[in-house]
């Protein structure tokens with residue numbers, strides 16, 4: 234091996250305006266923490282640039298940083314929505330390191346699935362990290378710096394320098410306790426503008442069966458056995474660092490916070506919750522069954538309730554539940570495993586404990602019927618679930634490698650029809666499709682016209698008011714009024730969609746029906762969003778995401794689309 238090169242490393246995570254949230258990209262913090270753990274003081278120059286936190290697609294700042302600091306290791310995180318941004322701007326990044334002996338690495342959601350394409354279309358010299366990067370990246374940088382061999386490093390994909398052939402390294406999952414704590418030095422700036430800060434206690438999903446879900450970023454086989462937890466001691470150390478930085482509200486980044494058997498969850502929660510600092514509030518994503526299960530006997534149900542009570546006592550304030558549908562047949566197609574009654578009881582159990590609940594909904598899928606959509610919306614409207622439903626016009630993403638994609642292929646074969654009608658979109662890893670039921674297709678077309686107008690107002694309204702005392706819009710009067718307006722908007726949106734379905738059944742035009750209900754409701758939401766944004770702190774008001782949301786909420790066209 235040769236003398237190690239001196240290192241100047243930039244970790245850069247890209248941002249897309251299609252997902253306008255303000256917050257930490259936790260994967261970036263995790264990877265930066267792993268580098269620090271592995272290199273210690275040897276790595277004097279480590280720069281972390283989170284474009285999601287800055288709400289900025291432009292890479293000018295990164296180019297400047299590379300030039301000014303002689304960066305020779307460039308690691309680019311490419312999350313959903315950013316493939317085209319990478320394709321359009323990589324030349325600028327490359328230009329800024331040209332003439333230097335440099336290592337370029339791509340990682341994150343899109344490189345995990347599109348590694349070959351990135352090597353072909355964007356950079357033939359780069360290394361791709363597929364899936365988790367904590368183990369692979371430090372080893373790769375060390376090998377590059379010392380001229381060592383990369384053959385034994387897991388999760389890599391690259392081109393052989395001589396033959397130009399792709400070299401695929403075996404995938405391996407990391408142990409969450411082996412790679413140090415996340416890097417936190419860059420968080421004060423994100424916290425100052427009320428950005429969402431994440432803590433990770435587990436990785437993977439103990440259910441892992443939903444047909445639409447793409448599991449390959451943090452899993453290899455996509456099975457429940459790949460679910461892993463971090464030790465409570467490390468979680469507490471991370472939280473203590475955050476408290477020292479003045480951060481007292483976090484979201485657990487876990488897909489399945491209370492995953493695995495109740496015995497294991499109890500052990501984990503009892504080791505963690507009583508030691509959480511009293512001043513810390515947190516939110517988490519849970520499966521319905523980890524909150525309520527019809528299969529629990531009385532004693533198990535009691536234990537589950539007590540765990541939730543303990544968590545609430547320790548600061549649990551918000552829970553996202555992956556409900557997805559309240560139509561029994563649609564739930565079956567999604568393989569959610571829970572019933573709509575269980576979803577309702579889980580939601581109520583949490584609400585009775587004072588937890589703010591948000592539920593995920595996938596309203597339309599390629600094989601759904603109007604009856605399913607209607608019964609789902611009606612159940613949610615009758616039970617109060619619709620007011621806390623995160624997205625009421627969501628259509629299933631027909632993602633590459635998902636079980637649902639195979640179901641559609643089978644449907645096409647069995648019915649001699651073509652539903653998938655285009656190439657995979659690299660930004661979302663999804664295929665475009667038409668609906669099996671043409672009337673659902675018409676509903677989708679009509680609703681989509683509105684979605685394009687609703688999205689720039691509703692999405693920031695929801696994301697910026699999502700969390701409480703330290704969120705972008707904090708728990709101000711205007712922020713709370715915005716939350717109430719969002720709930721009313723969801724109710725009206727569901728009402729409009731049901732009315733449109735009934736109009737379609739009469740062979741009528743659903744457009745005017747949707748407009749009559751959505752237009753005034755959207756105008757009220759936009760006006761409330763403006764008030765909330767204008768009442769935010771000055772540092773928040775100048776954030777690009779906030780400025781865009783303000784402009785979009787002021788520029789709503791008066792006529793229907």
Ligand code: SF4
Pocket residue numbers: 438439440441442443446447488489520555
């Ligand atoms: S959608 Fe959620 S519950 Fe279903 S497999 Fe994916 S992570 Fe697990």
